[in-house]
Amino acid sequence: METVEQIRDRLLARFPAAAVAVVTNPGAAAEHALLLDATHAREIAEFLRDDPVLRLDYCSNVTGIDWPEKEITDTVKTTVADPAGGPAKVVETKTVRVEPGYFEAVYFLYSMAKKHGPVIVRLRTANRTDAVTLPSLTPVWRSCDFQEREIFDLFGIVFTGHPDLRRLLLWDEFVDHPMRKDYVEPDDYEWEPTAHGDVLARAQAHQAAVAAAAAAAPSAAMPVVNPTPSAS
Amino acid sequence: MNPSGNSCGSIPAASPFAPVAGPIIRSVNDPFHGDLLEVSMGPQHPSTHGVFRMVATLDGELIVKLKPVFGYLHRNHEKIAENTSYLASMPYTDRLDYLCSLSTNWAYAFAAEKLLGQPVPDRAQYLRIILAEMTRLVNHACLVGFLFNDLGTSFTPLLYAFREREKIIDLFESLTGSRMMCNYQRFGGCRVDPTPEWLEAARKLVENFPRFLDEYERMLTGNEIMLARTQGIGRVTPAQAINAGITGPVLRACGVDYDIRKVDAYGFYSRFDFRVPLGDHGDTYDRYMIRILEMRESVKILAQAFRDLPAGPIMDSKAKQRGHRPKAGEAYGRIEGPKGEIGFHLISDGSPNPYRYRVRPPSLINLTLLEDMCLGHTLADSVVILGSIDIVLGEVDR
Secondary structure (H helix, E strand, O other): OOOHHHHHHHHHHHOOOOOEEEEOOOOOOOOOEEEEOOOOHHHHHHHHHHOOOOOOOEEEEEEEEEEOOEEEEEEEEEEEOOOOOOOOEEEEEEEEEEEOOEEEEEEEEEEOOOOEEEEEEEEEOOOOOOOOEEEOOOOOOOOHHHHHHHHHHHHOOEEEOOOOOOOOOOOOOOOOOOOOOOOOOOOOOOOOOOOHHHHHHHHHHHHHHHHHHHHHOOOOOOOOOOOOOOOO | OOOOOOOOOOOOOOOOOOOOOOOOOOOOOOOOOOOEEEEEEOOOOHHHOOOOEEEEEEEOOEEEEEEEEOOOOOOOHHHHHHOOOOHHHHHHHHHHOOOOHHHHHHHHHHHHHHHHOOOOOHHHHHHHHHHHHHHHHHHHHHHHHHHHHHOOOOOHHHHHHHHHHHHHHHHHHHHHOOOOOOOOEEOOEEOOOOOHHHHHHHHHHHHHHHHHHHHHHHHHOOOHHHHHHHOOOOOOOHHHHHHOOOOOHHHHOOOOOOOHHHHOOOOOHHHOOOOOOOOOOOOHHHHHHHHHHHHHHHHHHHHHHHHHOOOOOOEOOOOOOOOOOOOOEEEEEEEEEOOEEEEEEEEEOOOOOOOEEEEEOHHHHHHHHHHHHHOOOEHHHHHHHHHHHOOOHHHHHO
């Protein structure tokens, strides 16, 4: 099979406007990946699937990753000559820069026809807060359907073009995305709002009405008062 | 039961894979045509394993829409694993698929070894193959039993399958200490070396297994009700299956020759002589048949493994037992589990915990086509179709 660099060069020749880069994997596995820009991801995916050499017809695994913003300290060493004529001094200047965070979706593509793979494709969101949108590859490989829904559920990445983007594992009313690195677990998993306060307010209104009725007509039988929930 | 008569009358007795004549989707001619009824199958329906739900829209008795609903068993296994060390999530992988814990163990160990650059000694590779193939026997025998249970035969086939399974998990217990949640693999090898007595008992068991299969098949394969209820039901085309990422016996029942044991030849599978059984129609019957044939191939692999099992250590001498800190990078390891491709994607940032830990569950992705398989069939067929996909909810929901 072609190397990642060869695939990148072919993609750049075929899609001159697209941004395709190789992301190296420094680990022992050394499986390098292709980083695609979001606007061209869909057509590149279709090309990878239909290309007669690659024929990547099978998308095996889709992983969502959260990369929060990182504070990186750069140390620059400069040699400063001593104006008094002594030995030159080495001065360290530290600059702190913040690398913005992003979400990533990683697709592992194999070919069942040619029996090769994987070609790893990565997509990145613009940031972690408002632009968390990626193009869905479900129209290209249907196997992404549940996996992209799961990533939407657990990471909150919105896949545009997904035919049925709903939560997969958590219930619909759940508000947060638990696989994010900054997710804070609830203090009490069992807590849920109940009607306690409302019931108490209604009971108090009822008791007040009963007491008022009893004061107005002490000899009469106990009146039936409809408890009406107060506006407050 | 079968209004169009598309399967009962046309089955040739000679070949179980012969084409089935007639339309697959039956014509609708009952008085309820046009009125749709939504039925929630599960989560507490026994055929949906208690924690899975199918929201089916019915036109008369036929399914016109079916949406699977997950998450009743979700416990965020991935988050737990990201908060513990690499080795500490090993026992959690047993719980993913409680029918084939040893295969899942291997998949995780395989991915972690890839991340660590950790070699595995020959004897451990053979032991892994032995245990993985025995797990395949357990899983497939159970699946066939459950499939017949879903067909309404309570419960002779299941009981016979469980009798054989019992013998194998007795061996698992004496080796690993646990019957279902076996925890045996370690990064760089295996935990204990089986005794010669254990190996002899396992060899004998595997030698006798084809006799059970013959007996089982005599009872089930040509069964008239089985044929009527499964042939032509829940069909998948090869193109559909490949696009939907279906793997394992469900894929091979459509005739797609894709077995990771052959394609990747991980472990020492390239040294073994075995065949990949393929179906023709991609229907429920082929999926049943593929499992029976795969069990026979597993028996072949096991016989070779017992014959060729090399002497030597079961753990790499340089393997760390705890405190793994792989250098930054990532790895995706996948094996052919009994249900399909089970993979683990691990990302390390150099700390003792995985930065990202992702399970590629075969059961979940095989469910992608559940709706397509069920459309046009009756609600009763959907139970059999779901049974033939072979899901375990521990893995679907994680």
